[in-house]
Amino acid sequence: MRITLFITCYNDTLFPETGQAVVRLLERLGHEVVFPLDQTCCGQMHYNTGYQREAVPLMKRFVETFREAETICIPSSSCVAMIRDHYPLMAEESGDAELVRAVEELLPRIYELSELLVKKLGLEDVGAYYAHRVTYHASCHSLRGLQLGDIPLRLLRKVRGIDLVELPNIDRCCGFGGTFAVKNGDVSAAMLAEKMKDVENTTAEVCTAVDNSCLMHIFGGLHRARAGVKTVHLAQILASTEAEGEA
């Protein structure tokens, strides 16, 4: 299958290793990966912070860039939620019937990475090997936005060598929330402290998720506390194999 990657602006800039892992994983599974260089940002930060007008050209750009793509893979649930939940309304409000139709046609072709693997490709065992004690953090957008349920966990359970431990209070927000982490830094820190306690109590070495945004926040706190726990995007665990090593 030909899969078009929307890496997202922050993964592109801050977490290239995640994008590389997605490419390695999908190619290993026999798919062709395409990366349109015109892509930038879905507009989520603008939209959620109240700059909805500024987000509109970014939506148009996204729709334009991915118009031809058959299957679009996005390794970030919050960006998928932005597109699914808000693009239709934004298009409608623009009063541009052509745009409304284009968004409508685009949505069924968009998949978050774990969704793509399990729902579209019908896979749970992707042949990964990762010999670490791992706990999974369900980001709010993956849980309540995309309703992924246990999809990411089903993938993780099939990873060889993994010691998967359950994170208590898995449905509780870590306190990132985009610009919330800066605008309400103190409350965000209090939420982070609770999440870190839960992560540390699992004695996992690795905390994983389908969103690098939450992980950047959780890891930021864990590293400041010198907790000795690292965070790794799900794509990197799934891309790791015994033969090729960790992604």
Next chain:
Amino acid sequence: MTVRVGESARALPFQKAALPLLDDAQLRKNVRHATDTIQRKRGLVVAEQTDWQELRTAASAIKRHTLKHLDTYLTQFEERFTAAGGVVHWASDADEANRIVLGLVQQYGGKEVIKIKTMTSDETRLNEALEQAGVHPYETDLAELIIQLGHDKPSHIVVPALHKNRAQIREIFLREMGLKELGNRPEDLTAAARRFLREKFLRVKIGVSGANFLIAETGGVCIVESEGNGRMCLTMPEVLISMAGIEKVIPSFEDLEVFLQLLPRSATGERMNPYNSIWTGTHEDDGPKHFHVVLLDNGRTSILADKESRQTLHCIRCAACLNTCPVYRQTGGHAYGSSYAGPIGAIFTPQVLNMEHAQSLPYASSLCGACYEVCPVKINIPEVLIHLRGRVVREQKSALDPEALGMKAMATVFGSRHRFEAAQRLARVGQWPVVSHGWVRHLPGMMGNWTAVRDMKAIPDQPFRAWWKQRQKKQEKQA
């Protein structure tokens, strides 16, 4: 956003109001304990109600339908309520509502009133208005009594004194009730309140209440409560004055079957709360002889006019969104500046209350969506929060605000591939003053809030797209 009349309530922006609360270890423990307890109970009784989602769908549809025909349902209520012996008053804003209530109290010659917990009277600051005119209001809900005697402010919609523990409550009661002795078990404290209030229930001639539901079809009013103080206030006085937001009307008696199943389970985690009262106007030899309802607008019609936030008016004040909210969990209710705390407060207050810094409230959320998931009437609170943020930006932020400038600049950057790539390069090169050994530990300005508690990896040398381009080139060469 809407500017309400009268003097605005003093309040700090949410992020500032939160600071002392975050440092109050006792308060945070109390809030965690209370919200965890209610949530655990809620979880059990929601699970056994196998048609929960169908009930939510029905409730949300009934509310949407009612709001769409609000003028008809309100006038229908007015007509039937009047026919049943009641008197309807209309109030455009808080001041007018208070004037009406005070006028009625004076007309009936009252110097005291007994009150059931009434969110709308908190909203209009009725107690202040009554006291200024020499009328003493007695709060009769146990938690409201604790708040009133403690000269405190409510911190939760359903359990307003959850931030106080038994020792703190005992001190308040000893001092304010003039008691010499008092145990500190909840039973002892409750018994003290029972004694303190019983005499007032039997003596005071005027009751003031809110209303959970107004029934258009019958002109009936429904109040849901636990302690029996509500029934006391509804049946013992000669005069009853109920203040209700115009959104509290529902079309039919039958519709109650939906809300009476959703509200108790959502609010206190009970299958049914101990008492629901439904009554219609005045009844022969049973309850008050005079019954007045004050229908309050106070900004609600402007919410009604805003297509995207209209759903705010679905709210049945169950507080499930507070109990599940990870932000509320850290701060409790006082950070929200009014008695509408938590997620619902974050959307309701800025649209209705005349409160300083109310525009900080739509930002007091990580948009985690837990509130939407539990809301029994399916208010998509995150969606409304985002919408209100948009209104704050468009209506209140100057174009020269640093955040606005930054956001516009970012939007321009994302508007072109080349600008985006240039910005990636610039950030990478420009970050050297803040990077040490591959880590960023202190950022300037607003971003300092990030590095206050979090480290950050330096921006890597090669963004993903550079790696991709390089790989493409290599592959092309090989081919």
Next chain:
Amino acid sequence: MSGTREAVLKRIRSAIGGSSADAAAREAEREVLPREYRRAGSLDADARLAMFIERLHEYDANVVRTDAARVAVAIGAILQEHGQRSVIVADGFPVEMLPDPITPKSGAAGGPAESFAFRREEKANVEDLDRCDGIITSCFAGIAFTGSIVLTHGPGEGARRFTLLPDRHLCVVRTEQVVETVPEAMDRLAGFATAPITFISGPSATADIEMMRVRGVHGPRFLDVVLVG
């Protein structure tokens, strides 16, 4: 004030895009609102009553099951057990259900052996209610799923203050009055929609202090249910 009424209605109409006076259209819209929730119960009579009793127990209500022939004895036993001496009986409560030899007709004091006295509702004022040991009523319906009893304050059920001020409420529920679901109870209530209605689910209670349930804040502290049939 009528100026305000018109102003509020005008604001509403402008917010919803005109008047909603078209009754037929409104009714048609209301007819098709989604109501896919459960209306009818699915339990047989025994299971329904078992659920009713179980859920009343969970509210700390005291439940006694008996039959028509022995109801008076059952009520007498409850009054004896709690040492209730002065008890008010709602007007219209079936006389034959009251324990002998005292009947409400005898007016008041002077119950011999058992030494409890009944007083009729119409003779009881607020002070009597405040001071008495308990109140006896029948009810309109019971709801198994929520463990509730419903009063419409008709004959035998007392005016609202009667089941509020006394410390103990003894309520007689006939088994055929017990439905399973809330919508079933609402169906039965349809003809009584404008009567005063009270749903009672256990004794009055609060959890306002540290989320610990304390019963009997202002209403009766004890609820005795006598289930007959």
